[in-house]
Amino acid sequence: MKRILIIGSTGQIGSELSVRLRSIYGDGNVICGYFAPPFPEGFFESGPTVEINALDIDQIAGAVKKYKIDTIYNLAAILSATAEKNPKLGWDVGVGSLMNCLDVAREYKCGVFTPSSIGAFGPNTPKDNTPQDTIQRPNTVYGITKVLGELVSDYYYNHWQVDTRSVRFPGIISNVTLPGGGTTDYAVEIFYKAVKGEPFTCPVKAGTFMDMMYMPDALDAAINLMEADPAKLVHRNSFNLTAMSFDPEMIYGAIKKHYPDFRMEYSIDPLKQSIADSWPNKLDDSCAREEWGWQPHYDLEKMTADMILKLKTKN
Numbered sequence: 001m002k003r004i005l006i007i008g009s010t011g012q013i014g015s016e017l018s019v020r021l022r023s024i025y026g027d028g029n030v031i032c033g034y035f036a037p038p039f040p041e042g043f044f045e046s047g048p049t050v051e052i053n054a055l056d057i058d059q060i061a062g063a064v065k066k067y068k069i070d071t072i073y074n075l076a077a078i079l080s081a082t083a084e085k086n087p088k089l090g091w092d093v094g095v096g097s098l099m100n101c102l103d104v105a106r107e108y109k110c111g112v113f114t115p116s117s118i119g120a121f122g123p124n125t126p127k128d129n130t131p132q133d134t135i136q137r138p139n140t141v142y143g144i145t146k147v148l149g150e151l152v153s154d155y156y157y158n159h160w161q162v163d164t165r166s167v168r169f170p171g172i173i174s175n176v177t178l179p180g181g182g183t184t185d186y187a188v189e190i191f192y193k194a195v196k197g198e199p200f201t202c203p204v205k206a207g208t209f210m211d212m213m214y215m216p217d218a219l220d221a222a223i224n225l226m227e228a229d230p231a232k233l234v235h236r237n238s239f240n241l242t243a244m245s246f247d248p249e250m251i252y253g254a255i256k257k258h259y260p261d262f263r264m265e266y267s268i269d270p271l272k273q274s275i276a277d278s279w280p281n282k283l284d285d286s287c288a289r290e291e292w293g294w295q296p297h298y299d300l301e302k303m304t305a306d307m308i309l310k311l312k313t314k315n
Contacts, residue, residue: 008075054097074101080142082181087141094145111163116238120146123278130280132287153237166238170211175310203269209281211242214298228292243296245282254304
């Protein structure tokens with residue numbers, strides 16, 4: 001049975017991944033590392049927790065040693081738009097946390113999952129059906145840290161056989177956690193406004209296509225990759241992933257099928273628009289499908305129906 005440490009377990013992905021991992025491996029085998037509030041309801045009662053600053057290698061090593069960890073999910077990050085406002089913090093967290101995890105994993109023989117991102121691509125990347133292996137050259141500090149993370153993770157695998165694996169997540173849409181400063185956050189915020197009966201102001205232009213994914217598929221991707229047969233992995237760091245690609249008008253139209261009176265207007269955020277414009281419209285994720293059986297379950301219509309149902313229940 002795996003012994004898992006999640007760093008950043010109270011964040012957008014971590015708060016839901018911890019629940020899913022505990023349902024698979026048992027509450028006592030998944031240790032949730034936390035740094036600062038807010039904490040999900042029942043967080044400290046649901047299983048083992050440990051305070052970890054991802055920039056403190058001794059804290060990570062202490063938890064790995066104490067709990068006999070064999071797998072680390074490193075989810076510490078400052079998201080794209082937020083990192084552009086504080087690039088040093090974005091760099092320190094994006095790079096520092098990963099290097100600490102890799103060094104600890106090398107010493108204690110752990111596997112490491114670290115999410116990369118669609119943000120690892122740049123304005124010179126092919127926009128449509130973006131290949132697995134292509135020019136990246138991002139122009140954001142967030143994207144730069146992701147490219148470095150991919151390369152250094154491969155380095156630790158090739159030189160020291162650290163079992164590193166990662167995926168390039170698109171925008172992730174969740175009905176549990178609120179947006180956290182990402183460029184794709186509008187695709188979460190729009191649902192909250194619709195369910196509340198309020199108009200939505202979109203920060204990116206019509207026609208701005210970006211890859212997206214519903215959180216249940218994102219959790220499946222992270223877990224399934226870490227369970228995949230290593231002999232079948234040609235790529236490790238990092239796999240293209242997508243489930244759907246849409247622009248604001250398409251998600252608006254999908255929501256209006258449920259709320260015909262819902263209204264959306266535009267007020268463009270120059271920072272978010274410039275970041276979105278530098279990213280691909282749609283990724284080619286055939287390598288993930290071929291090498292470890294990646295298969296999303298939610299498209300735009302199915303996700304929209306489930307998001308609305310879940311948010312109506314919460315409200």
